Amino acid sequence: MSTDKLTCKQVARILSDGLDAQMPPAERTRLRLHMVVCEACRNVEQQFDLLRRLMRKAGPAERDDIPDDER
Numbered sequence: 001m002s003t004d005k006l007t008c009k010q011v012a013r014i015l016s017d018g019l020d021a022q023m024p025p026a027e028r029t030r031l032r033l034h035m036v037v038c039e040a041c042r043n044v045e046q047q048f049d050l051l052r053r054l055m056r057k058a059g060p061a062e063r064d065d066i067p068d069d070e071r
């Protein structure tokens, strides 16, 4: 990756692909810096954050949905 500033488009793509978790620290710092100055991307991140939390909740919780009489 280049050392150019991230664009909002790049940030949105990183967030939607969940790449921020696998990014090297330097890249993640660049992302954080963009978030500090860009309110639009902060909002985008919050939405993806919420979405990921909801999906994580839906995953393991499925076991509890199995009725007792199915065993």
Ligand SMILES: [Zn+2]
Pocket: 007, 008, 011, 034, 038, 039, 040, 041
């Ligand atoms: Zn932005």
